Structures are given as C-alpha cells and as structure tokens.
Amino acid sequence: MRRIALRADFNPSHPGETAMMFDLSRWLLSAFACLWLSSSIARADEPAWPYQFTVGERITYEVIIEVDTGDAVDTHTARPTLHVAGVQDTTGTLKISDTQVAFRSRTKENTFRRRIRVPRRPPFPTLRGFSEREVTVAADGTFVTEKGDSQLPYALGDVMRLLMPSHPGTGDETWTESAQTSIRITSQWPPRISPFRSNEVERLSATEEETWTVESATEKQVTLKRGYHLETSDQIEGEPRLAMQATGTLQLDPQTGWLIERQDDVKFTVRSENLTVKYPLEIRVRRLTEEERQELLAKKDAAAAARVAPLTDEERTQALVALESDNKTTVQQTLMKLYHKSPEEPDGELAAAIANWMQDDQDFVRMNAAKALVNWGTIEEVPLLIESLEDSFFAVPLAAQEALGRLGDERAVPPLVARVRELRSRAGAVQALKSIGAPAEQGVQQLLDDDEWTVRFEACKLLAEIGTEKSLPLLEDLAESDANGVVKRFAENAVKEIRGR
Ligand SMILES: *[C@@H]1O[C@H](CO)[C@@H](O)[C@H](O)[C@H]1NC(C)=O
Numbered sequence: 001m002r003r004i005a006l007r008a009d010f011n012p013s014h015p016g017e018t019a020m021m022f023d024l025s026r027w028l029l030s031a032f033a034c035l036w037l038s039s040s041i042a043r044a045d046e047p048a049w050p051y052q053f054t055v056g057e058r059i060t061y062e063v064i065i066e067v068d069t070g071d072a073v074d075t076h077t078a079r080p081t082l083h084v085a086g087v088q089d090t091t092g093t094l095k096i097s098d099t100q101v102a103f104r105s106r107t108k109e110n111t112f113r114r115r116i117r118v119p120r121r122p123p124f125p126t127l128r129g130f131s132e133r134e135v136t137v138a139a140d141g142t143f144v145t146e147k148g149d150s151q152l153p154y155a156l157g158d159v160m161r162l163l164m165p166s167h168p169g170t171g172d173e174t175w176t177e178s179a180q181t182s183i184r185i186t187s188q189w190p191p192r193i194s195p196f197r198s199n200e201v202e203r204l205s206a207t208e209e210e211t212w213t214v215e216s217a218t219e220k221q222v223t224l225k226r227g228y229h230l231e232t233s234d235q236i237e238g239e240p241r242l243a244m245q246a247t248g249t250l251q252l253d254p255q256t257g258w259l260i261e262r263q264d265d266v267k268f269t270v271r272s273e274n275l276t277v278k279y280p281l282e283i284r285v286r287r288l289t290e291e292e293r294q295e296l297l298a299k300k301d302a303a304a305a306a307r308v309a310p311l312t313d314e315e316r317t318q319a320l321v322a323l324e325s326d327n328k329t330t331v332q333q334t335l336m337k338l339y340h341k342s343p344e345e346p347d348g349e350l351a352a353a354i355a356n357w358m359q360d361d362q363d364f365v366r367m368n369a370a371k372a373l374v375n376w377g378t379i380e381e382v383p384l385l386i387e388s389l390e391d392s393f394f395a396v397p398l399a400a401q402e403a404l405g406r407l408g409d410e411r412a413v414p415p416l417v418a419r420v421r422e423l424r425s426r427a428g429a430v431q432a433l434k435s436i437g438a439p440a441e442q443g444v445q446q447l448l449d450d451d452e453w454t455v456r457f458e459a460c461k462l463l464a465e466i467g468t469e470k471s472l473p474l475l476e477d478l479a480e481s482d483a484n485g486v487v488k489r490f491a492e493n494a495v496k497e498i499r500g501r
C-alpha cells in the first residue's frame, strides 16, 4: 500500500461572515482549494498497465468542471496539454501547458432571482506556478518528484494527478489507500509561501480514503471505478465540518497507460454552526483525438495572427468611435486591442484619440493608453509622453519610456538620462536610450561622472553600444582612473567596441 499525503487550501474571502447563506455560498464559491496526493513510496509489484512515455509526445485533454451553485450552473472548461519532456528508463518528465480556463455561468430557469450574484473571479485561470509545473512520473503513475503546482478549484486536487491516475499492480482487483492529512484554510489567494507572513487562518486535520476497483480489462480498454471520501476530524453536532465524497469511472489505454476518459461526481459539504451547504459538482475529462488537437492548434494560431493583424479601415473607424465613448469598458477594450497591433504608417488621428485618455483619472485607463502609444504614438505625442514619465501609477512611465525609445526623439533624452540615475526606473530608461541610439550619446556621457558607480557602469555599457568617437576621451579617462574596478573594465571594453566599429 502507498501512503498518500494531502494538503488543501481554502480562501474564504470573508472568513468572519460564514453564518449567512449568501456569505457562506460566496465563501464556497471563492474557495480555491489545493489538495494534492503524492505517493512517496513506490509499489513493490509491477504495474498492470504501465505508462509508456515517448519523448516529445503531447497529449491534450478537455477538462470540464460543472458546479451546481443552487441558482446557477457554473462551468469551467480547460484544454491542458501534457508534454513528455524527457524519459529515463521507465520514468517520464512531464510538463503541462495551455492551462487557461474559460468560465461560464448559466442561471437556472425557474429560479427566483432575488439574490444578487456577486461577480467572481473564475477560480483557476492563472494559478501561480501553473506553467512551471514539472513532474517526474514512474511507470505506475507514482509522482517521484514535483515542481510548481497546478491546483484545481473546489478541493479537487492537482490537475496533473487528475489526468495521470496511478495504476494498480498486476493482479490487483481492488485496493484501498488511506491517510491522515490536513486542510489549510487561508485568508487570501494565492496562499503566500513566504516564511515571514502566514495567512493561514485555520488548519483542520482530516482523513481520506480512496478505493479502486478494476471493473473490466480488455486489450483495448481498462475500466476502473474510484470511490473517494474525505472528512475533517473537527465536527459540528456530530458531523464533519468539511466532507467530500466522490465516485468516478476511468478508462485507460492498456497499451500506453494513458487516461482516455474519466467522469467523477463529487459532493462537497461544508457545515457551519447553523447551516449546512452541499454542492454537487461533476468533472468530465476526455482525451482529444490527434485530429481535434491539430484543429485546436490551428485555431490558436489563427487567433494569434488576428490579434496582430493590421487594422482594417472598418476596424479603424470603429476604434475611433469607441475611443470617443463614455463607456470606460469599451475604451479599455479598444486600447488593449490596439496594444497588440501597430500601424503601417504613423496614424496621427488615432494616436491623438488614444492620447486623450492619458489624462484620465483611472490608473488602468492611463496605463492602457500609454501601452497603446508604444506602437501608435507619433512625434506629436512626445511632450505628453515625457510628462507621463512623472505619472504616479508605475505602469504609465514604464510604457511611456518604451514609446519614447521607439520614437527616438531627442527631447526625451534628458528625462530618460535622469531616470537612469534612479534605480527604480533604470532598466527601462537604459532600454529606451539604447533604442534612441546616436541622438542619446551626449546625454549618456553626462552619466559618466555620476557619484554612483552602478550608474557609471550602465553608461559604459550603453556607450559600448551607441557611442561614437566623441565618447572616446571620456571613456579612456575612466578606463585609466575610475575608482571602481568594474567601471574601469567596462570603460575599457566600450573603448574597444567603439574602435572596432
Ligand atoms: C446560530 O443561531 C443562533 C440562534 O438563532 C444564534 O444566536 C447564533 O448567533 C447563530 N450562530 C452564528 C454563527 O450565526
């Protein structure tokens, strides 16, 4: 028997307000649960249907999670891809990609709509660490090492575990795994991993038990039944505070060990002093055929191409109208769309329409306007962009200096040089001055006698790229006599680079 370790995180957005139905259901719906099973002790016997990993193999699944919230059905859909990055003996290194999740909520018919539904974040679109998730998996499905995490919402565990169940040993017909575990309830999402700040509100100890049965096995398909039960030892009036009960059916391909399909019905129960809320959810997983996978890839490529495609005349007109709108949502959507595109020729009219939003009182509107100007700004917008370097919202100057770098106007050099002296804004300002190139040389020279050696060092590196003979006397001086060894070496290098041009 293997031991299973499990951890869960919940995120009650209002931990003190779980007594009322409304708040309690919101608590549940915003509950991000992390729960993972990791088998650390490998089985002694041979797996009956071992995973056969092939380097470079990519398998895409469709994962649908449907949650009945009482007055609505919420659906989360994802199409993650598992990629076999390496194989050693029978152990595979797997990564997961394409983890965006589409969220849809459908109000049930005949529901008396008296409750206001609060807008919710879709529970798992951009989980921290999702993309760095990497697991090495033994032939029986044991996770040997794990990096990152890819937790599903609603205490459903790790998405990789869902797609890669562990397999029974040869001759096993039914087997049970059980463990003691704990559920962490945290006050925010994502749970902080910093050792200095804990956001843990409470930790509940729990037991879990998983039972597997081989229902049928042919050469083409193996069917397994799964039963799962989790409950906290903490109780309210004799019943566990949190409980989860699941039954599922899984189909495996016995030739390769990969999951073909699974369906799980889950009942999640949360009890508070005066109230018990149960919500049923269903998980459906299906492996896409190679044809469906190719179709999905083609769609993704087409969407990416459409995003950067030049504006048509009609779209340009629509954008101009939208930028005149009072509706900030419309304006924001238009600015974000423009950000991905660029004009073939400078477009003064559209640039001016974008620039109007640089004075808006909302930070994100100014940020998106500045970002749109990175590609759309013209010489006319240079004074405004320079002014925006002083904007109080950090993202605005970042975008403004990128736009100024692209426009290459000399007027931007003095303020950008000043920003190199500040550590906060240094990296972006250096990048912008590099883009401006030769017209920035004289301004950058002024940085060579800064008190701070890191500033002199940046100036040497910049001049190595954009400097001309005019900078040689200053650089030679520095190479000879700077107090800092690093600056000396980089000044010397800049001299060499300039001479070599
Ligand atoms: C549960 O109900 C009782 C009686 O109605 C009430 O006094 C108590 O405050 C309630 N508990 C919570 C947590 O709301």
Ligand SMILES: *[C@@H]1O[C@H](CO)[C@@H](O)[C@H](O)[C@H]1NC(C)=O
Pocket: 327, 328, 329, 330, 333
């Ligand atoms: C603003 O525009 C968005 C979409 O562009 C729309 O969904 C929303 O209803 C509009 N708001 C108002 C107040 O018109």
